[in-house]
Amino acid sequence: MSEHVNLQAIARLVPEGSRVLDLGCGDGALLDYLQKHRACSGYGVEIDDRNIQACVKRGVNVIQLNLDEGLSMFADQSFDVVLQIDTLQHLRNAEVMLRETVRVGRTGILAFPNFAHWPNRLSILTGRMPVTKRLPFQWYDTPNIRVGTFADFEQLALQNQLKIIDSFGLQEGQEARFWPNLMAGTAVFKLQR
């Protein structure tokens, strides 16, 4: 979970009482919110020691695991919802993890920076990689190793025979349902197998 993605905007996609697995859960803020306000339960997965501590301290279950090693610890369809919020862009095996997400969860919810957002396009037109609030890193020093667009992801989901239950853009915490590939800094997808 990052400060770029509005917590409530994601939380309202998660049905009340869901069993949730949050891949790349950060400090556990989203799971904490879901537990307190939407009667959810579940676990976060994190690699960073400080985030593990933060989750444990706030009483959010967290499993320390490198997502690039896969989700073999989790059984098929063992969660109602699997979240990948601002996680996909950091994964070496993004496609494998997409399949794993819908193997482990009945529903997958993914959010990631949309590279086709118009300010990024503008930057590319001037010949330079974008450096924005949403993509704040220089091209040579960025943890975002997978840059894709809203439209690219749609393609990837279809290629993997996934059903897109809902999809929209998020911009300044607001849903952008009109031309999301152009108008939104964040792409959000709700998927099923």
Place this chain on the structure above:
Amino acid sequence: MPLIATSQSMFFEAPLALQSGASIRAYHLAFETYGTLNADKSNAVLICHALNASHHVAGVYEGQDKSEGWWDNMIGPGKSVDTNRFFVIGVNNLGSCFGSTGPMHAHPDTGDIYGADFPVVTVEDWVDAQARLLDALGIQTLAAVMGGSLGGMQALSWTLRYPERVAHAVVVASAPNLTAENIAFNEVARRAIVTDPDFHGGHFYKHQVVPARGLRIARMIGHITYLSDDVMNEKFGRELRDAVTHNATGYRYSTQDVEFQIESYLRHQGDKFSEYFDANTYLLITRALDYFDPAHTLGGNLTSALAKATCKFLLVSFTTDWRFSPKRSREMVRALLDNKRDVSYAEIDAPHGHDAFLLNDERYLNVVRSYFDNMAQAHPARGAN
């Protein structure tokens, strides 16, 4: 002002039925407590010890230098397990050699020293004995049970034998059973002891000797397995203890002298150990390790075995621990996930091998602190004395 520890002892007359079918009666358990039990007796934390540790978990003995408890870096006022909030209990297990009844004590019926006739005790037996101690202390429910290595096995066993009496379990550098390789190491250690001519079939006390050679070798092999290759190399490398000057290599060209520093270190560790540890205790405790396997009677299905546990769990492992590897902790995590239990798992990237669970690593100490902080917050009564 350091925490002052006082060793106590409790006598149990009634027989305790053991897993083997035998029983033991009229025994003592040595224990220590730190902090204050709160009014509703909800802040008790039981610490279970591993192979060569005792009930002296934290603090120091009055007037004794270097008498810190074995987990003093973890437990005490203001520490990860804060004795200002929690009432912490350390207990020495049956068969040990640090105060509780063991093979060096007399059988209550015959008056003879037990020696090799001390009954084989298991992790489950220890847990039952610990439960009796809690009964005597008037503690029905533990805020937490915690242990590392073999101590972690006891913590896990608590959650299965007395699920209603445990709110949280902290299982560090442990495993749901030993692998064949692990049993093999234990067997080498045991063979070293029982083949020592001074062992006398376990009745060495009446010959007034100690199978020190066997104990030394047992300790040496154990010690090797508690460290990592990297740490040993960093600490000792190929350094010679005392290079000679008459050879350019510095070698003595001797097969029996101590040549390398690592040899000197291991011999020193072995010597020290053989002076305070009991040979029969070593056999008993390694056997308890071998036998522990809660899934054994369930066809090896750990998920079924852990279904009985209802408490919340924190598991911690260390990446370079090859004796109780992260893989084994993950098996337990997986089984708890399958049972939809509350569990958090930290895998600390530490270089120190199995020993890491006793050392100061901020990430490790902090994750345990965070867990106990949350526990105290979630149940305010547990925090108040």
